[in-house]
Amino acid sequence: MFHRIRNFLNSIISKIFGKKRDLKIGLYGPVNAGKTTLANRICMDWLGEELGTASAIPHETREIQMKEKVTMQHNGKSITFNLVDTPGIATKIDFEDFLKFGMKSKEAKQRATEATKGVIEAIKWLDNMDLVLIVMDATEDPLNQVNITLLGNLDARKIPVLIVANKMDLRKANLSKIRDAFPNYELMGISAKDGRHIKDLYARIFKMI
């Protein structure tokens, strides 16, 4: 409720002064889609430093991580925003999955506990966002409930969405599958790992803000 009131007041202020205060761009999506890898690439490109740790082990990001005052420039214009990297949204977290990565039982249970709190926080922070990039793994089936629930919630809150199909460097990547699944959304394919189409992503963010 407090976030909704604050967002409403922010929109009134921006209408009066013609300027968005405290712009927040959020990276959301399922686990291991490459959100933190993308956040790190954006921060390296514009700030010269990374935001967080990326890993193949699920739920590496277990807390909201924010980098303030990221200034992006394009065609002589600039925008400044806070970049928010969120924990991967999941409907299930089984500590036994972490054991496969060589983790001990106690560490795996702790990670699972932290991951559940991270998912809850990520959902709560949806209300704070001005633009959301939903990062999807382009090698996976996009029609999963996490993607559908995220898109539905962003539509309900009237928050602009850009679907970012990541891992386009991999042979199994299939952009058209995502386009067919979500034809009514802005979509683009990138590789956060090798940087392909990242400049196009920045140009698209400019258009959408």
Add this chain to the structure above:
Amino acid sequence: MLKDLKKDTIILIDAKLDPKHEAELIKKTMEEVSEKFAGIEISSLEISPAKNDPYHSIRDLLFHISTGKKRGMTIIGPAKIIHKIEKNPEEIMVYV
């Protein structure tokens, strides 16, 4: 609902859950995750009336107005029982 899910029950709802309710369900599920309960698998399908089918369009509208829900189906089950849910636009396949 979570009490039943924690008792290894699969729940079938004859409506599509509102996205905000889905998000709330995910939050509540995360609060209940433990060594014995890993969470849920969930999938929903919205039944859209055929084009040029005014009868079903009106019926669906009345259903939505009276219940706040959309016609369709939602299946929710414990992750330990449901191995995978696959979905294409018109059907859901549940693997247990």
